[in-house]
Each structure stands twice: as structure tokens, then as C-alpha cells.
Amino acid sequence: MRIVLDAMGGDHAPQVTVDGAVQAAREFGVEVILMGRREAIEAELAKYDTRGLSLPIVHASQVVEMEEHTMAVKEKSDSSMVVGMKLVKSGEADAFVSAGNSGAVMAAALFNLGRIKGVKRPALSAVYPTISGHCVFLDIGANTDCKPEYLLQFAIMGHVYAERVLGLSNPKVGLLSNGEEEDKGTMVVREAYQLLKRSPLNFIGNVEGKDLPAGMADVVVSDGFAGNVAIKLSEGLVVALFKMTKRELTKGPLTKLAFLLMLPGAMLSLPGAILLAPAFKRLAKRFDYAEVGGAPLLGVNGVVIIGHGRSNAKAIKNAIGVAKRAVEGRMVAIIEEGIGEWVSGQKE
């Protein structure tokens, strides 16, 4: 298997991208094509022992910067993103992974790979951590204004991803809304509910904001606006709660507890904070979607995995791992079949 990595994509490229690629080649036994400025990549690669690993470099002279407008990919035809997508399109590579400018990756994918037949809008998904494990949450930002049929298609694509890449059988699909009842939601959500009810999916109905971390559904479908608000709120709230908890640990009732245990308050709160810090850092990582290995862009005609701009080497490695599982699970073909069956099913 050959996976193209955008070696120039992300806040810490090409250092962490090359590091992650080396790790991935070693751990997953895949070929990782390092796409970008040859000299910069070679300089990084020289730092590692790469004997026995397949890490070819394909030169691309241009770089789409993190803060550039999405449409930069139209002008930068020799950028790592555009050349990388073309390798997937021509069949020379099986998947594309980037931690670069996510809007630009989406645009590059649409222009160069196009959509899967029947797919109206590609969606960006995330693997969201829950009490019991995780769920697939989509769309988290690709489509702000959605039609009901887009939401149905997101559900189909999320279902395939959950089953084929995450290994969940007959995943439960929920529709994010402002109430459990069938008549809750915007007009678009209420119509999407009816489409989902008639679909062959394991649709469990509306889920509310609180049901997302509770793990009520395996696939949670949303428009890209509310989905983006929810994913960023989750990240921000974990950080905020960490700060608030640190403050709470030095306050009121704790002192009372310290007294009860007949220990000085300082001695109790110090180990408390020490204990808490690593636990909270691990939790914060669970909510940083780079940690779960990048978010797949579902619905484009090829496997495209988008990592967080802040990705470290481990996140890059994990994103390559996600790409590998998506290729092995024939994700694109299965989505095409799913969308096709449902479209023809509706026509009957």
C-alpha cells in the first residue's frame, strides 16, 4: 500500500511530518510517499535510520500555507497538496494524508479527485471520545448550510466509516437536534429525520448535545455549523474545566476535608493537583482530534485524511494508520454502493 503524506502540511512541518512518516512506515509496513520540497524533506529524513523502510520523496515546489485562502490550491498547481491528490487520482497512490490548511485540502480533493458518484457534499468527520469509547461525528465544518438529503448522506458515509474503519457492527445512527422528539429541530433537521427513518440505517432518532459525550450513538450526524461549534466547544471546555478544577482544588470544602483528615490543606491539595494534571492531559488529548489520527474527508473519490494543524509526529503516524484502515476496508467503494443503493431505493 502506498500512502501520500503532505510533508509540508501543518504547523510543525516538515519536522513532525517526516518523523511521523518514519514511525508509520515502520509500524504499519506501508510505503509513505513524502510529498513536498525535496531538500527540506531530505534534510529531515537524514536524521532517522530508515533502512528497510519505503519512504520515497516526490518533489513539489509550492506550499499552501496554513493561513492562505482555500482557493490558493487553484493557483498553486505544483503544491504538495495538488500533486499529492493527483497521485491518488492516477492510482499511483492509495490515500492522501495532510495536516495542512484543511479548507485547502478539501478544495484540492474536490478539484482533483471529485466526489464519489451520487454524493452531494463531502463531509469532514471526527472520532469523538465518549464515556464508553468513541463515536463518528460529522459534519464538523465542511458544509454550513445543509439540505436534508445531505444529512442523510452524511449518515450513510458515517455508517460505512464506523463499520469499515472503526470496526463497529451495525452502528447506531443519531441525528443531532435540540430535543429527542421527532418534531424537534430546524426545518432541515425535521425533514432529515423523516429520510433517516425510512432509510435502511440503524437510526435511533434525535440525540441531544448531552448524548454526544454520553455515547448514545455510534454515528452522530449534524450540519457543519452546529458540528463545528460542538467539536470546538468540546475542545475548549476540556481546557477550561482543567483550569477551573485546578482553582477549585485550592478552595473551600477541600480545606474542610483536609481538616477532617487532620492533614494540613496544602499537603492535600498539592498531591491532588499532581494527580489530576496527567489525568486531565490525557483527557484533553482524547478531545484533540489529531490524537485519534485525523478526520477523514468522506464523500470524495479517494481516501483523504485531514489532521489537525497542531499535529505532532504521533498524530501524523495515527493519521496514516487511519488511511491504511480506510483503504483496507474499501471505504470509498462501500460508500459508493451505499449511496447508490439508497438513491435507487428511493427511485423505486
Next chain:
Amino acid sequence: MRIVLDAMGGDHAPQVTVDGAVQAAREFGVEVILMGRREAIEAELAKYDTRGLSLPIVHASQVVEMEEHTMAVKEKSDSSMVVGMKLVKSGEADAFVSAGNSGAVMAAALFNLGRIKGVKRPALSAVYPTISGHCVFLDIGANTDCKPEYLLQFAIMGHVYAERVLGLSNPKVGLLSNGEEEDKGTMVVREAYQLLKRSPLNFIGNVEGKDLPAGMADVVVSDGFAGNVAIKLSEGLVVALFKMTKRELTKGPLTKLAFLLMLPGAMLSLPGAILLAPAFKRLAKRFDYAEVGGAPLLGVNGVVIIGHGRSNAKAIKNAIGVAKRAVEGRMVAIIEEGIGEWVSGQKE
């Protein structure tokens, strides 16, 4: 000041409502009119020493149940909600407080009090806890499909509430979106951005999900769909994180830490969990909006405070406190002026 309390509203009525009313009458020196079934209220009231307090009972034979449809208020004309609203309408009372069926309270308010002149849609707001304090967040569920001008009006009403009831001067107003840039958001959000930019408000632009708990703005404006998802997600995430953290505290690196400190792991993780529990419970309370005293329904022609169905006596007392500050701050009149000025300003 005379505040009507729906003594029959909430999961634990009339026990906690009467308890909260007694506390409020004592602490705030206001008259609390207990509205509902006289016998049931009298039985509860007999448990307290109410000498010197003003706690008249006004009988209403019907009760709108928590799970009833919103429109039940149309048929139940002798319910505590409807009769209570009428007391506010006639000027016999200054404000209405209920922890009952929130949809029904909204409907009762609309039918009996009507909207403030110029207000298109009333909005349900919450006081959202942030790292630095709190912010006003609205709409959290009254209006799923919104027009740009509704969002502008929510901003004006949130501004007045923040200034008059919470005492924040020149509050910073942010618009919830899926990116900071002016061109991010749904079509409705992008249009609302332009209206807000031209308004006399202290508009700081778009805020993202993560900026809500970070306390970036004093007033955060959203449609009722994304707002409801965000508020319920916040509540749910705090609960989920508490469970996850408890689990993390008994895992991996902790054991390593215990070893470093040369203490058995069990001894360390136990006080860790003990320390954590009360801190987390206090945090969970900050995110339970009943604790901050109920959410005001802004835009109706009278002070209406809606508490959480799970309200305890303290929450009822706090909701009455919020009502008192709203009356003292002339919230309804100031909203009418604000909406009026802006409407005439636009017409010039």
C-alpha cells in the same frame, strides 16, 4: 416588589418551590405570591416559620405537567402558569418565575403578556460559566430557525440583560460561528454579522465554540438550535469528564507516579478521587443553569424567569433573585428602548 412563583412547576413541586419561596422572601425582602393549588401549598407552608414574611397564596385549580404539550396552556386557563402571567399583565405582580415545562411557560408568556414592542422573537438565555466568570448565552432553544434580524435583537436583549441584571458595563458581544472570519457561518449568521457590525453594540465579531467557556465575550448570540446543542453538550460533557477522570485516576501513569513517591498506588488514587469529587460536583453545578438562578425569557412584555425542571430550593430562591434584579434594572423598559432606537435608527 411582588413576584409570582409557579408553586406547581418543576419535578419537585410544591416542596422545593415553597421552600425556595420562603428563603427568597426572607433573603430578598420581596413578596412572593405562591400560585397553584391552595391546599397543597398550605400544607407545605405549614412546615416553615413564615412570621414577618409576605407569602400570599393565589389559588389556581389546574397544573400544566412537565411532559405535556406546550399548547396545554391554551386549554388550562386556570393553571398556575396562565393565572400567574395574568397577574403580571394586570400589574398586580412585577415578575413571574417557574421551574415548570419551559415550552409551556414560553407559550403562556406569549399568549398572556405578548412581546415587547418591536421584538420579533423572544429568546431563552442562560448564564454560562467561563474561566473568568460568566457570559450571557442566547438563544438556547426558543427559536430553531432564525432570521438575521432575530440574532441582532437577541444581541440587543442580551446586552441589556448583561448590563442591567449582571452589572457588566459595555458588555462585549460575540456571534457564535464556525470560524472567526467575517465570511464564516451559515448565510443567516453572515448576514447577522453585517447587522451587528453596523449596530451600536460593542460587537467583537464571530466567536467559536472554544471561545464560549474561555470567556471571550460577555454576550454570545446564537440561533436556538446551535445554542441548545451547545448548552446541553456543556452539561453532558462535564458529567462525562467527571466519569472519565475518575477512571483515568486509577490508570497507567498514576501508578508510575505512585512508584516515584514510593507509595502504593491505591493509597494515592483514593485521596485523588476523594479530592476530585467535590471539586467536580461544584463545577457540574456551575454548568447546571438552574444554579445560576434560572434563564430569563427575553423579549416578552414582562419579567419571566424559567428555572430548570430539576431545580432545588436554592435554585428557586436564586431564580426569584434574578427576577428581582431584572425588575429593579427596568429590564423590559430598557429592552424596549434599545429595540426601538435601533429600529428607528435603521429607518433614518
